[in-house]
Amino acid sequence: MGWLLLAALVAIVFAALVRLRVPRLLWSMVGAALMLGAAGYAWQGRPTLPGRAVTADTRDLAPDEAVIDLRTKMFGRYGIEGAYLTAADAMARSGSSRHEVQAILGAIRGSPRSAALWTALGDALVRHDRGQLSAPARFAFDQAIRLAPRDAGPRFFLGLAQVRANDFAAAERSWQQSLSLTSPRASYRDAIVQRLDLLTRLRRAMDGAAGNTPRR
Template sequence: MSWLIVIALAALAFAATVFLFKLEKALWSSLLAALAVGLAGYSLQASPGLPSAPKAQGVNRAAPLFDVVEVRRELLASNERSRADFIVTADALVREGRYQPAAQLLASVTRDNPEDFEAWIAEGSALVEHADGILTVPALYAYRQAAELKPKHLAPNYFLGVALIRQGRMLEARQVWGDSLAAAGEDAPGRAIVAQQLERLDAMLAAVSQMEEGAPPPTAVAPDPSGP
């Protein structure tokens, strides 16, 4: 039900802006893109069933949209985990919103051991969060280094896709996730997670397409927000 409300509000916001505020038709696509980014973010990260909680005090930066540490671990098999002691400290820093020192620690890990697959992914995520969700050149480099170590692994491209979505580059993210799933084995770690998120992204792209055509968004393809 919450999904229907969110999509309805997005459609209402579009209609109100266009008809009440007389938005020029040339700007409709920009407005749709902005609404689509919000819908995609809600689709991929929202947990409407969780109770509210007071804002934590003493945190220097905003918390990430989702627990990047926990998701990273879910996407890795136990034998793919980093053996570096610093990664535990870096994860704690990330959860405190201290992304720059976390990225610096992780950079020292990958500098000492360029074969540390998990450290490269963690470094890329810390850099993205430090840049407020922007996929910077160093973050992209970190994800690519991880992908070179394990070309068929889902984790590097999963986080790359999330970063692309946060910048409104949803079609690129869809391509990245689709290609990764096609290359990964059926028993690849995290396959169910990436497949579900790709399904949600496809639902959002379908909803945006319907909005652009002026038709009501399809409710049948809306993802279940209570799922993992």
């Protein structure tokens, strides 16, 4: 069956070459590529292997205990909000980010002006979406920043989400803003400084590597 499919592919390619009026000088290049593929199939192809469905990795990102501790230092953990966050963290540790999100949403219904809860919701949504900064997650972070524009926490966790989404330039800006809002005496200041320093070094290394890549 594999050889039949390869023969059909060759026929389709050459029919396309004729129909598209590709210059004959280029036919040899296309033929060489097809022959190379056929040789590779003949060498390494194993058509007798049983098929197996491929499934995407649907595991959520696990919560980081150091990040949870940092969130507690930034926002505190008192009253009904703290109780909800404790329950949500327990659900996250058990691998149920969906229930974690539901718990935080329930808390927000009772305390819609809590920057801590909106920040936690954004963080939970990003982990639930396996590192994607979705529109709902971004909305949650924006709400937290609107409610607490002078707090370092919302911008720090927005930066963390941007790191997970591989948007390092935006993450660096968010962490710089977070650091500028942090008191010199804050217990979590060093944690922000260390992460920002590592991110800055990473970006410089990436920029250097990109600049040294030879152009073709």
